[in-house]
Amino acid sequence: MSKKILVVDDEEVIRKFLRIQLAKLGYEVKEAADGEQALEKLGKDDFDLLICDIMMPKKDGWEVIKEVKSNPKTRGIPVIVLTAKQEDPDMFKGYDLGASYYMTKPFTKDQLLYGLKLMFGGA
Amino acid sequence: MKGQDRKKVILLLRWTAIIVTSYLIFFSKGRVTDLHLIHLLIFGYIFSNLLLTFLPKTWFSNPKLFYSLVIFDTGLVSFGMYLSEMVTTDFYILFFLVIIFASLSRNFKLLMAIGGVTALLYGILLYSWGLLTSENGISYILRIPFIFIMTVFYGYIVQTFTRETQKQLAISEDKYQGLFENANDGIIILRNPQLQIVDVNREVERLTSYKKEELLQKGFSDLFGSEEDGKALGYFEEVMKQGEGRTDSLSLMRKGGVPLEVDLSAKRIDLGDESFFQLIFRDLTEQRRLEKKIRESKMNLQAIFDGIQDRLSIQTPDYKILRINKAVIQHHHTNYEELIGKKCYEAYYQKSLPCERCPVSVTIKTKKPASSILKISEGDTSLRTFSYPILDDKGDLRSVIEYVQDITEEQRLQKQLIQSEKLAGVGILASGVAHEINNPLAGIIGMAEIALEEETFKNKAYLKDIISCGQRIGEIVKGLGSYSRIAKKEEQSLVDMNEVLEDSLKMVRLAIKASAVEVVERFQPVEKIEANIGEIQHVFTHLITNAFQAMNSKGTLILSTRSLKDSAEVKVSDNGMGIPQKYISHIFDPFFTTRNPGEGTGLGLNIVYRIVTKYEGTIDVESEENMGTTFTIQFPKRREES
Numbered sequence: 121m122s123k124k125i126l127v128v129d130d131e132e133v134i135r136k137f138l139r140i141q142l143a144k145l146g147y148e149v150k151e152a153a154d155g156e157q158a159l160e161k162l163g164k165d166d167f168d169l170l171i172c173d174i175m176m177p178k179k180d181g182w183e184v185i186k187e188v189k190s191n192p193k194t195r196g197i198p199v200i201v202l203t204a205k206q207e208d209p210d211m212f213k214g215y216d217l218g219a220s221y222y223m224t225k226p227f228t229k230d231q232l233l234y235g236l237k238l239m240f241g242g243a
Numbered sequence: 244m245k246g247q248d249r250k251k252v253i254l255l256l257r258w259t260a261i262i263v264t265s266y267l268i269f270f271s272k273g274r275v276t277d278l279h280l281i282h283l284l285i286f287g288y289i290f291s292n293l294l295l296t297f298l299p300k301t302w303f304s305n306p307k308l309f310y311s312l313v314i315f316d317t318g319l320v321s322f323g324m325y326l327s328e329m330v331t332t333d334f335y336i337l338f339f340l341v342i343i344f345a346s347l348s349r350n351f352k353l354l355m356a357i358g359g360v361t362a363l364l365y366g367i368l369l370y371s372w373g374l375l376t377s378e379n380g381i382s383y384i385l386r387i388p389f390i391f392i393m394t395v396f397y398g399y400i401v402q403t404f405t406r407e408t409q410k411q412l413a414i415s416e417d418k419y420q421g422l423f424e425n426a427n428d429g430i431i432i433l434r435n436p437q438l439q440i441v442d443v444n445r446e447v448e449r450l451t452s453y454k455k456e457e458l459l460q461k462g463f464s465d466l467f468g469s470e471e472d473g474k475a476l477g478y479f480e481e482v483m484k485q486g487e488g489r490t491d492s493l494s495l496m497r498k499g500g501v502p503l504e505v506d507l508s509a510k511r512i513d514l515g516d517e518s519f520f521q522l523i524f525r526d527l528t529e530q531r532r533l534e535k536k537i538r539e540s541k542m543n544l545q546a547i548f549d550g551i552q553d554r555l556s557i558q559t560p561d562y563k564i565l566r567i568n569k570a571v572i573q574h575h576h577t578n579y580e581e582l583i584g585k586k587c588y589e590a591y592y593q594k595s596l597p598c599e600r601c602p603v604s605v606t607i608k609t610k611k612p613a614s615s616i617l618k619i620s621e622g623d624t625s626l627r628t629f630s631y632p633i634l635d636d637k638g639d640l641r642s643v644i645e646y647v648q649d650i651t652e653e654q655r656l657q658k659q660l661i662q663s664e665k666l667a668g669v670g671i672l673a674s675g676v677a678h679e680i681n682n683p684l685a686g687i688i689g690m691a692e693i694a695l696e697e698e699t700f701k702n703k704a705y706l707k708d709i710i711s712c713g714q715r716i717g718e719i720v721k722g723l724g725s726y727s728r729i730a731k732k733e734e735q736s737l738v739d740m741n742e743v744l745e746d747s748l749k750m751v752r753l754a755i756k757a758s759a760v761e762v763v764e765r766f767q768p769v770e771k772i773e774a775n776i777g778e779i780q781h782v783f784t785h786l787i788t789n790a791f792q793a794m795n796s797k798g799t800l801i802l803s804t805r806s807l808k809d810s811a812e813v814k815v816s817d818n819g820m821g822i823p824q825k826y827i828s829h830i831f832d833p834f835f836t837t838r839n840p841g842e843g844t845g846l847g848l849n850i851v852y853r854i855v856t857k858y859e860g861t862i863d864v865e866s867e868e869n870m871g872t873t874f875t876i877q878f879p880k881r882r883e884e885s
């Protein structure tokens with residue numbers, strides 16, 4: 121059974137990139153365009169990985185991660201932070217909140233693969 | 244009467260006596276009894292006087308010679324009279340010559356004795372010739388007391404004269420003794436040629452601390468220390484040769500062995516038949532002290548002059564170099580003599596006319612300070628040159644001080660500063676729009692990658708270009724964004740270097756696949772530094788990332804911390820490819836990169852440098868190609884707020 125990944129980003133083009141690449145790698149991909157949508161989908165479904173943007177309308181990525189990590193049901197889901205913010209304090213904030221990996225935009229497929237490898241080990 | 248005069252008078256009197264004697268013998272009415280004896284007498288007389296002519300004048304001051312002469316002459320004259328018997332009339336006049344001669348001695352007793360003997364001899368002569376009983380006998384007899392009376396008369400004059408002279412002599416001796424004793428200079432009288440001290444004045448006693456009695460026991464060489472002996476004798480030989488001489492290189496030895504530097508002059512003085520050396524000396528201690536002071540202050544001035552690292556020279560109003568400091572000599576790789584006296588533009592720049600816009604020219608014209616920045620093509624250097632006038636009492640320009648500062652480096656840094664200030668401005672702007680740029684950029688790169696993977700797409704090289712250009716934009720945005728953070732005032736806290744180093748390492752390990760790198764941590768407890776944690780993290784992550792890259796993901800990274808006296812030290816050390824020596828001095832410059840365009844922005848280490856210096860820290864790099872690189876950072880310890 122393929123792993124299920126939730127991609128959260130308000131940018132359609134980024135969601136599209138991740139959708140195509142992850143699908144190619146054999147993952148099942150769900151998408152959300154903002155924080156609220158993301159939490160909603162997280163409540164409905166079980167995910168193996170959350171790739172989450174930070175600066176989003178309605179509810180930002182920090183809040184999403186906070187809620188994910190505080191909910192016993194979703195706490196175990198690893199989180200890759202995906203952001204256009206690339207300053208170190210942001211990075212530390214991400215790790216502090218429980219994120220497992222941190223990718224700054226723009227990123228390449230290689231970086232994505234590396235992140236996935238860290239999360240799942242192997243492919 | 245001086246020796247010279249006395250000799251002349253004696254010789255003259257004797258020549259007169261010889262002529263008169265000869266005349267009276269040969270041409271008077273008397274009868275010569277023995278012609279041979281007469282000739283012998285006159286020849287002896289002439290010969291004796293010729294002999295005297297060649298005697299040194301000092302001998303004539305000797306009373307012994309004088310008395311012998313008087314007795315000899317009296318004898319000769321008497322003998323002459325005896326030989327020319329029948330000389331009846333005028334021969335007695337000769338006695339007066341002898342008496343006058345005797346009076347020269349200024350000795351009353353001698354004169355009386357001579358007078359008595361003369362009168363007696365004359366009486367005997369008259370008696371032997373039988374003149375006393377002749378018809379003119381009375382007049383001949385009267386001549387005897389006449390001779391004696393004349394002698395007494397001469398004697399009286401001589402005595403009075405002698406007394407008067409002695410009185411005056413005593414007065415002047417007193418006077419001279421006073422002058423001698425109270426002279427401000429030390430005066431020593433030495434006897435020639437034994438060089439024994441015969442007199443010293445009070446100043447000598449004062450300066451040498453010896454008593455007069457002690458000094459009178461000493462000789463010339465006792466006055467000097469044993470090590471000066473040779474020099475002193477050399478000097479005195481010169482004095483003996485020249486009659487006088489002066490030196491200031493000798494030291495007198497005082498009682499107790501303390502040398503006294505003196506200005507010494509010596510002169511030979513002949514007094515009567517004695518000869519002396521007079522040594523006059525002056526204490527040079529004070530003068531030497533002043534000279535030393537002047538020399539020292541001169542040296543101090545030169546030291547100040549040379550201590551100034553910028554080029555300083557003093558020039559005449561026609562550009563001739565009067566004085567320069569060390570910096571000038573060093574800069575022009577020459578020596579003092581090469582530059583002094585030459586015109587500055589010739590000596591410094593091999594020009595035939597003053598440099599354009601030279602402030603010295605302005606000062607020469609206006610007598611006012613001037614300055615300008617000169618660009619010298621040689622080495623592309625910029626010189627900030629100041630010139631200041633030195634005016635004399637009348638307000639005329641005496642010389643010009645030229646002060647040259649090499650501001651090439653300063654200008655380069657200033658340019659850099661302006662550039663990085665610009666960068667900071669751009670950075671603030673960039674970080675504001677980073678999010679807006681990065682999102683579409685992520686789309687561009689991502690989509691290009693997807694297209695690349697599509698097999699239908701023919702020209703994949705174009706896509707690769709798109710991706711790499713996109714990445715370049717991303718790097719630049721990221722780099723510029725970092726500047727904004729340094730520019731911003733951010734909250735500071737106490738930062739534990741070891742903790743941050745550990746975190747940074749973790750972060751870099753997550754970002755870089757570098758499993759083959761062995762990391763050695765040598766952490767010692769270090770004091771916390773007040774700083775913005777994000778900035779410190781940036782520094783460490785950057786250095787660690789660089790190290791990983793330099794090692795090509797294979798090697799040993801050593802992270803170490805230690806506490807120094809005034810600072811906390813962090814070392815990041817790798818055994819990677821190292822930095823070529825020629826680049827070392829530039830690695831902290833903004834936009835300096837050895838990588839290909841697109842691979843690095845050249846901002847990373849500049850940001851690191853700016854962060855470290857913002858906290859008054861220092862960053863040093865040691866690197867050897869193919870051996871590795873070590874960055875050493877020292878943050879000053881926080882001042883204890885008690």
